Amino acid sequence: MKAAVCHEFGAPLSIEDIPEPAPGPGQVLVSLAACAICHSDVMFMDGAWGGCLPAVYGHEAAGYISAVGPGVGRYEPGDAVLVTLLRSCGSCGSCLTASPGTCEDPYDRYLDSPLRTHDDRIIEHGLSTGAFAEMALVHSSQIYPLPDEMAIEVACLLSCGVITGFGAVANGRTGPGSTVAVFGAGGVGLNSIQGAAICGATTIVAVDIDRDKLETAIGFGATHAVLVGEATHKEIRSITGGRGVESAFVTVGAISAYQQAKKCVAPRGELVAVGMPPVEATATWVPMSLAFFGQSIRGSKMGETVLARDIPALIGLYRQGRLKLDELVSNCYPLEQINEAVAEVRSGNVLRNVITFMPRHK
Ligand SMILES: [Zn+2]
Ligand SMILES: [Zn+2]
Incomplete structure (x- = not known):
């Protein structure tokens, strides 16, 4: 695969620059x-x-x-x-x-x-x-x-x-009474939040670095808003009575979000990777904790x-x-x-x- 080197668009190509392709079979x-x-x-x-x-x-x-x-x-x-x-x-x-x-x-x-x-x-x-x-x-x-x-x-x-954020929740295991956290309250995360609300989740924690986005998240159905900081996972744990959330959806590409999200998952809960970090980025977890707490990590592509x-x-x-x-x-x-x-x-x-x-x- 060749690397892309362009960092911004040039003048937009018009239909005159590209011959109109004729649709082939299918x-x-x-x-x-x-x-x-x-x-x-x-x-x-x-x-x-x-x-x-x-x-x-x-x-x-x-x-x-x-x-x-x-x-x-x-x-x-x-x-x-x-x-x-x-x-x-x-x-x-x-x-x-x-x-x-x-x-x-x-x-x-x-x-x-x-x-x-x-x-x-x-x-x-x-x-x-x-x-x-x-x-x-x-x-x-x-x-x-x-x-x-x-x-x-x-x-x-x-x-x-919409389908990426909403589907990650609605096509997963979230149902009435579920507890979830959504990392990132942007164009995808807000759809995970409204998906969780529509699925009947009763604790929906929006997590973001931006106060305005957290305010918007409340309008989309978040029950709690947490500003990202050193103690994000502790705040989420305290909202859930110390237990953690059943599903933590990470809708952004920032690796720090993947690391923090794992720390706020309840026993038998799941971390769901929805966002797409750069291809070479890596995150670290203690694998023993997955078996010990019966937790899972899964990816959701385009909301399945x-x-x-x-x-x-x-x-x-x-x-x-x-x-x-x-x-x-x-x-x-x-x-x-x-x-x-x-x-x-x-x-x-x-x-x-x-x-x-x-x-x-x-
Ligand atoms: Zn897209
Ligand atoms: Zn196929």
């Missing part, structure tokens, strides 16, 4: 209307997870079907859809056990990329999606229908941040989401007013101002900035 071409900027895009831009340049990132998108390739029977031009990075073959061991997020079918974002410049240079299909662009060509498993009445700049959040199972449920919760989505959108920007929008994301002061487009097909 593929769909989507005219995008909105794409939120996720922290993962920034990590890839910074080279934290490898990859090649040039690349088109962006993976938290929604738009309208423009064209469908052979073998894609379900969709028609004009259909409103989510566009996600969850690309699944439907037949590997993971896909067959309801875990398409860890699909084992290899996809090389560089060598298999459908994107080329006019002079035939390969453009990396960033996060298998390439959605900071007017059009995205993706596998049909990466899309899911949206109701026409849902605002598209809100709906796009369901493609990554199954689009066909989870997206209708989330849309239903949103319609009922129980799932907050509108509140997660900080600002909307046109593609021409993407550098400004990314800079705000880097500052850590926004939940989700959304790039909006005038869709060609609606």
Whole structure:
């Protein structure tokens, strides 16, 4: 894997710079209307997870079907859809056990990329999606229908941040009366918090370095807020009567959070890794404590989401007013101002900035 070396976007490529790809078998071409900027895009831009340049990132998108390739029977031009990075073959061991997020079918974002410049240079299909662009060509498993009445700049959040945070909780073991802590109250963590509230958890401790974010977390259902410090784990233990929480979700990449979270897990509890630290980062625990206290450490990739199972449920919760989505959108920007929008994301002061487009097909 070649290392990415670019630290910020140049001038955005326009549809004139990249020949419009025709959808092949199993593929769909989507005219995008909105794409939120996720922290993962920034990590890839910074080279934290490898990859090649040039690349088109962006993976938290929604738009309208423009064209469908052979073998894609379900969709028609004009259909409103989510566009996600969850690309699944439907037949590997993971896909067959309801875990398409860890699909084992290899996809090389560089060598298999459908994107080329006019002079035939390969453009990396960033996060298998390439959605900071007017059009995205993706596998049909990466899309899911949206109701026409849902605002598209809100709906796009369901493609990554919401399902990752919410699903880590809702598709795990949290239920009525559970005790949880969520490290990080940003775009993913707030969704773990509201997921825990919807699942019936009665102690939901939000943990962050930012007081404003903790205040927002209370609005999303956190019952307690803890400012990160030396004694974070002690505070969480005291909130739970000394026992610790049954599940500690770490939704950020900071290693210190993984270390602290382990210290506040109750006997038979779990530490759930939701965030993605840089690839070379390591954390240390005392392994004996896992067996001694019967604890577990598990990872949750993209909330272990199954689009066909989870997206209708989330849309239903949103319609009922129980799932907050509108509140997660900080600002909307046109593609021409993407550098400004990314800079705000880097500052850590926004939940989700959304790039909006005038869709060609609606
Ligand atoms: Zn993401
Ligand atoms: Zn698969």
